[in-house]
Amino acid sequence: MQSAGRDKTGTGDFSLNNKFTIIIGGGLSGLYAAKALEQRNEAFVLLEAKASFGGRIIGKPSLTNPDLAFDLGPTWFWPHQSKMQSLLTELNIEWFEQYTAGDVLYQTDAQTAPHRTYGAGTMPAYRVKGGMSKIIDKLLAKIPSAKLKAGHSVHKITRNGNRWQVYAKTPDTENLMIEGTKLMVALPPRILVKYLTPENWLSQGVVERLKNEQTWMSAQAKFIALYKDPFWRKAGLSGQVYSRVGPMVEIHDACGDINDNPAIFGFIGIPATQRVGISHKQMKQACLQQLIQVFGPQATDIEAAYLMDWSMDEYVATAKDLSEQPRHARYLIDKLKNELTAVNAYLIGSEFGQTDAGYLEGALSAVDSSIAICFPGISN
Template sequence: MTKPILIIGGGLAGLYAATKLHQRNIAFLLVEAKAQLGGRIYSEGSLSASNTGFDLGPTWIFPHQPKIQSLAKSLNLTLYEQYNQGDVLYQAPNQTAQQIPGAGDMQLFRLKHGMTTLINKLYKQLPAKSVLLNHSVTELTKTHKGWHLKINNNGQTVHYNAKTVITALPPRMITQHLTPELWASQRLINRLNTTPTWMAGQAKFVATFDHAFWRERNLSGQCFSRVGPMVEIHDASADNNKHAALFGFIGIPYSTRSKVTKTQLVEACISQLTYFYGEAAKSPTQCFIKDWAEDEFVANNDDKTQPSQHPEFNCSELTPELNELNIHLVGSEFANKEAGYLEGALNAVDDALSAI
């Protein structure tokens, strides 16, 4: 089967690229290895009455990021401010938690019902047959006519040809899954391998409650800890004080947390919340945990073992090779601005499409 443009990856970058091509009546096919779309945008705990999901991937949109705000509004999605009213708690080793007046005043936005709503809205704009789930690329090769892809679909190998390839994967996932040894220079492969995947080595925890009891004590839900397991905690409640929740970034390295069970890690997180907030935090209604280091389509061994760094990938010296190959790298890590963020994914796509 031949397609003019084949998009690999159904996260924000891949879906945004697809909608842009569809708006211009340019034929494409998007293939996603997983059973669901979204990439690192991932929510759990959807409540049937309100369709509220709690984000275990990206949570925030920043005021200085115009494209992602504009995209959300164009899809009729509602932005609201991160709750930050009240005091902050700070936990130092071998010391009682300190209550510090006033949470940080940095303005942050969230999407009503969770970030997955952004993915769902983009998907609904596309022809159903143009997006294939459970289709993982097993081999990518360059031919004199363009690109040839071998794709695994539930154990069956499907062959596709394309003139142009848009890869919406992080750099290390390209080397992990797209056989660059068959088409890329060693310089390009080295650059891909040395660029960290944003958020890949991280784990995130969410606990939901019947009500936001911390707000009753003039606490913002914001905590910082040098003890752990969570190093940073924030209010994750839905807007209008509904569906109370707290979320935290787990600061234990993967090499350590991989030695305990998920149940043990959840219990440790609840224990920490109980330390901060007392008995009210001891019995959450739901708990969710996502360890991105265990996702084979997000993290490789380097992401699991190396310290988290912000990605920087300067494409300028590689542009001639990429142009000759007719492959476009649109994962967020490739963006010239806001690399690693949702805004970066949109920037990378817009730059690539202007060249197609």
């Protein structure tokens, strides 16, 4: 067993540091927390099980624009979400309003043309110029790479006196143990339960509550098609489609910029339990056929098509997530605060946000509220 006290992770002699923080999870929450600690010169290491960072923020690259990745995870944020706007401003990232100019289509059956209704009429939503992955890239640039450990899958956590002991597998499948005084978990509730042995360090009542809280977007699947020409816009359409036919039940304009990099994306309505019997190739073909039915033969000429089924991601979805109807995160971290802070544990995943839980804003909210308790005086 390697010991972090011997500097096997390249982040310093942790065992001699009385204020060392271990962050688990390298999505938006974890990286946002790491940025705050780095700005305050607090000692920390971040462990991420996957080979890359970003969590549920994933983008597929444009074929023509190296500065653009099309979102297959979260796509929007909204005008009331001030933390997102503040972060983007700090990171010097631009955003723009979701395209809704033009009419909406309603597809009620596959044999007849969709019904066209004047005006999209949806509430304003914003998208990040270049894709949500820009946020991850900019956060990574603010954190020393030696403190970021991708491919380090945590499989056990224990308490030893007033210190945390975190056990992980390295990318070389070696065993690693890291000790720290503070623990920040940037994971959804059920993923925490699945991998981090909370029965070792939380009460049974808290563990049961964690088990009952669904991971936002865990059962979703998204399809995106890239085009050379935004033909729907030229036809006076917003790109919005609502369908009773499927496989996509909701479709939107996904152009990578205000007027460039044409694309359409949709949410697949087939339940995750039924998608198991459908191959990626079959699903992509069905989605493309639906676009042709809705928008006409011009939709045939795609440059690329991508499908992301989040229900297949072991670090996002659990069997219980897939058996339930989707619902928004509803977890109230305040009810657990006393037990957690007593042992210097902080749950900072998006589902623990005091506002907008499950969304990007919720991730920032969860981190900010925990940082205020864990490190008084740090402003994120």
